[in-house]
Amino acid sequence: MEEEPRINDVRLGAGGELEFFDGTAWVPYPDLPEDPGTPRAVSKGDDTR
Amino acid sequence: MTAPPPETDPAPQSGTPFDALPSPLDAVPELRAAARWMIGAFGAVGAALVGGGPLVAVGKVHGLGDASVAGAALLLALAGVSLAVWQVSRVLVPPVTTTATLASPAVRGLREMIDAAPADFFGATATGVDDLLRHRAVAANLQRMVAAETDPDRRELLRHHLGRAQANVRRTEPFVRWLLAMAHVWQIRAALHTARRWCLLAVLLVAAGAVAFLTVTGRDTAQAPAGGAGAGADVTAVVDSPRAPVPAGARRAVPGPAARGYRDRSPGRLSSSSSSSRIRVESSSRPVRYAALPTMWAATGVVVIW
Numbered sequence: 001m002e003e004e005p006r007i008n009d010v011r012l013g014a015g016g017e018l019e020f021f022d023g024t025a026w027v028p029y030p031d032l033p034e035d036p037g038t039p040r041a042v043s044k045g046d047d048t049r
Numbered sequence: 050m051t052a053p054p055p056e057t058d059p060a061p062q063s064g065t066p067f068d069a070l071p072s073p074l075d076a077v078p079e080l081r082a083a084a085r086w087m088i089g090a091f092g093a094v095g096a097a098l099v100g101g102g103p104l105v106a107v108g109k110v111h112g113l114g115d116a117s118v119a120g121a122a123l124l125l126a127l128a129g130v131s132l133a134v135w136q137v138s139r140v141l142v143p144p145v146t147t148t149a150t151l152a153s154p155a156v157r158g159l160r161e162m163i164d165a166a167p168a169d170f171f172g173a174t175a176t177g178v179d180d181l182l183r184h185r186a187v188a189a190n191l192q193r194m195v196a197a198e199t200d201p202d203r204r205e206l207l208r209h210h211l212g213r214a215q216a217n218v219r220r221t222e223p224f225v226r227w228l229l230a231m232a233h234v235w236q237i238r239a240a241l242h243t244a245r246r247w248c249l250l251a252v253l254l255v256a257a258g259a260v261a262f263l264t265v266t267g268r269d270t271a272q273a274p275a276g277g278a279g280a281g282a283d284v285t286a287v288v289d290s291p292r293a294p295v296p297a298g299a300r301r302a303v304p305g306p307a308a309r310g311y312r313d314r315s316p317g318r319l320s321s322s323s324s325s326s327r328i329r330v331e332s333s334s335r336p337v338r339y340a341a342l343p344t345m346w347a348a349t350g351v352v353v354i355w
Contacts, residue, residue: 007179007183007186008183008186008187008190009190010187010190010191010194010210012203012206012207012210016206018191018210018213018214020183020187020190022183029187029210029213029214030217031213031216031217032173032174032184032216032217032220032221033173033174033220034220
């Protein structure tokens with residue numbers, strides 16, 4: 001008996017692509033867009049004002 | 050001659066929505082300062098009760114019954130103070146904030162706010178909190194698959210995908226850090242809001258205790274239950290004596306029972322040593338007057354806390 005997948009489980013698809021389980025179905029794993037920078041206002045020490 | 054326009058700073062290099070915003074963590078000192086102020090206010094009330102209550106009660110509490118009521122009232126008021134201080138002090142306890150915290154009910158409001166408009170917070174990076182956090186879990190799962198894979202080709206393919214997942218983790222890391230900072234502040238804010246509601250209850254307890262305490266200790270000695278008289282009246286006696294007739298409808302105030310030589314026999318009534326005098330007493334209850342003070346204080350406290 002096959003075990004129920006859990007959220008964020010991963011597997012290799014038939015074509016070798018990576019898929020993850022999002023809670024309802026297996027979906028292709030994306031590549032996020034490149035971010036030009038980082039948010040500077042995330043820590044107490046950052047001088048953002 | 051007009052001054053040249055000031056040079057504007059170059060556009061920020063970062064494309065995230067958090068540029069030029071203060072850190073959420075900057076709100077922590079302000080939240081804790083508010084908590085300290087509330088603790089100080091309730092502490093002052095507690096000190097006044099502990100320090101002043103017994104002094105007020107000295108010589109004014111007669112009998113075991115009154116003493117018990119006064120003691121219970123003082124305890125009730127102090128319980129209110131303790132409740133407020135205990136609840137507000139929870140704001141000063143630093144919460145531990147991890148990604149698991151984002152699933153707790155304490156930050157449900159934050160998640161709902163972000164998930165309602167994820168693009169405002171994460172841009173194209175994620176469609177929600179769960180989507181933002183999934184990449185680390187995916188990378189961890191891939192790491193385990195790589196370690197367990199025996200086929201060299203599949204292992205190499207998994208390594209390639211692991212690199213993709215780790216790149217996504219790096220791209221989402223600033224957003225996760227911002228989210229954790231926001232969740233940290235959100236927890237403290239939620240604790241402060243909860244403490245404010247408890248403070249409302251505490252104010253009511255303190256007011257009830259103070260009213261009961263001042264009611265007992267505000268009675269006149271001669272009118273304490275042990276003396277057989279009633280509930281502490283400031284007496285303004287109006288005499289209508291046949292020996293000293295006054296015009297119809299006119300009433301003459303006298304200083305009080307002591308000055309007139311009256312003896313009180315029953316609550317709210319006075320009699321004269323002269324049997325021919327008929328006396329009507331208008332009394333204003335001193336405990337009621339005292340009770341107005343903590344009631345006003347409680348109302349003010351409720352407004353301030355709200």
